Amino acid sequence: MEINGLLSKLPKGMRLFIGTFVIVLSVGFYTGLLFVSETSTTNPKGIEENYLGNEVDEDAEIMKFKKSERQMLTIVHTHILSMSLVFFLIGVLVWLTNTSIKLKLFLTIEPFLSVLLTFGGIYFLWSGVTWFKYVIMFSGFLMTATYSISAMLVLYQLTVSKKPMNIINQ
Structure with missing residues (x-):
């Protein structure tokens, strides 16, 4: 079964449904990114303070305390599960676009690695491996970039309609 380019060949109603979903x-x-921005975790110091606290910093505007193990496990668990589903769903749609296999592989495999590095990295940071804040920043940026490119690619290919296929008779 040929799936390359299938997205743009779907009937208009299905393309509208998929586009609305994306x-x-x-x-x-x-x-979620706006929330990260609001919690000052878009820079190395902010990332560290968010999970390890800042109670020793007398000049801190907002007092933050080190997260408990239960809080950390909840954050890591829920984010890895939910982000895996997000990237699985957008990845399936990417595979239905008319794009090179290499780009499809990058856009669909890399986010899973970034999810592990970002949220596993948050746990390592909390455990005391403070240099992981840089891994978290880089992998979070890469995860956001791949999501953005994937979503734009899917939306673009949904709007570039080819002759719709009759999926009932296929």
Whole structure:
């Protein structure tokens, strides 16, 4: 079965359904990034303070305390599960686009590595391996970039319609 380019050949109603899903998924994804921005975790010091606390910093505007093990396990567990599903779903759609295999492989495999590095890295940071804050920043950036490229690619290919296939008779 040939799936390359299938997305743009789907009937208009299915393309509209998938496009709406990708837009709503993107709203959720980018809202999460806004939350990260609000918690000052977009720089190495902020990442460290968010999980290890800042109670020794007398000049801190907002007092933060080190997260408990239960909090950390909840954060890591829920994010790895939910982000894996997000990237699985967007990845399936990427595989239905008319794009090179190498790009598809990168856009669909890399996010899973970034999810592990970002949220596993947060746990390592919390455990005392403070240099992991840089891994967290880089992998978080890469995860966001691959999501953005994937979502734009899917939305673009949904709008570039080819002759719709009759999926009932296939």
